[in-house]
Amino acid sequence: MSKTADIVIVGGGVIGLSCAFYMARDIYAGNAAGKIVIIEKEPVTGAGATGKNAGGIRAQFSSPENIIFSIRSIEAFESFEEETGSPLVFNQCGYLFLQSTEEQVARFEKQAQLQRSLGVDTQFLTPDEILKLAPALRVDDLIRGNFFNRDGIADPGDLAMGYYNAVKRQGVEVLTNTTVTGLELTDNTVSAVITNRDTIHCQKVINAAGPFAAEIAKMAGYDLPVAPVKRQIVVSGPLDYINDEFPMVVDVSTGAYFHKETPGLLMGWADPATQPGYDESTDDDYTDEILMRTLERLPRLEDAEIGTAWGGLYETTPDHQAIIGAAPGIGGLIFVNGFSGHGLMHAPAAGMVVADLVSGIAPRIDLTNFSPDRFAKGALIHETNVI
Secondary structure (H helix, E strand, O other): EEEOOOOOEEEOOOHHHHHHHHHHOOOOOOOOOOEEEEEEOOOOOOOOOOOHOOOEOOOOOOOOHHHHHHHHHHHEEEEEEHHHOOOOEEEEOEEEEEEEEEEEHHHHHHHHHHHHHOOOOEEEEEEEHHHHOOOOOOOOOOEEEEOOOOEEEEHHHHHHHHHHHHHHOOEEEEOOOOOOOEEEEEEEEEEEEEEEOEEEEEEOOOOOOOOHHHHHHOOOOOOOOOEEEEEEEOOOOOOOOOOOOOOOOEOOOOOOOEEEEEEEEEEEOOOOOOOOOOOOOOOHHHHHHHHHHHHHHHHHHOOOOOOEEEEEEEEEOOOOEEEEEEEEOOOEEEEOOOOOHHHHHHHHHHHHHHHHHOOOOOOOOOOOHHOOOOOHHOOOOOOOOOO
């Protein structure tokens, strides 16, 4: 069978759903039926990397582009129900970056200056102030903490379902259990998406395939530098000393991060030795390392029960910056990939700028440093504040 669409979005995670939402709203408002199609290989949207996300939302980055993306996205999260018609659990408990060395303090002070210049009111906290915010922490080795109170934790399921419900009302067609098997090019321009069910003739294709983005790009003959890398998360049993105001804590020295996850604590850590691949199985040694690193900062965790653990995939790039823009030399193909763990928190802004690209207007956020051709040019600007 064959069908037609103006735009096909490959990937039904929160990035693809956000792109569909803003395109349907800003480009095809009132006339969306049949124009946008989302293809998702899982049985439901948001079941891949989105559903396995830790839910962190923050503006404390080291590059201006990521800070601006966060600001726009936080504004969208704060007005999510008004915009989409669906509620969102968004606990703005803040992000707290703990620093134990003078080198860390200097690095985060420089970042805070940039963040403040762009409107992010990052605060410096003393160990005593950190204890007031998170009484259970060990602070004897800390020098300072950086904190922004509009950062926080959002429910990935709420985000995916909210966007899904909105795009369905807008007339977007969502095809689940559908696998892309090829891209058809005519005169070096993408003209159709071939799936296990249909061939969909279209004018534009949005690659929002997350960890699988490089595979989709390769179907058009493009080498996209996005690699899937496993990250693991573990959740504790109930903890009565972690209240609703407990922030997302990032221990810069150990790399451990943790936040309240009713009724306990969600913990994670990015193992730099993990090799690229699609394996999402839970590794006991990885889990133990997460727990040991968290225990260094939260000794009371020693008596906690351990609940569930799971693995998920980051879509990483060499500079830990997203790739957003038209595919060089290939007409009709737009990348919105490689968020390196920041896809959920940057999904609204990503959807906004993709809507701009599709409509042919200048993106509302400068995408120069996210350009797909920066790798060939050697124009990489590394995001250093990566968890």
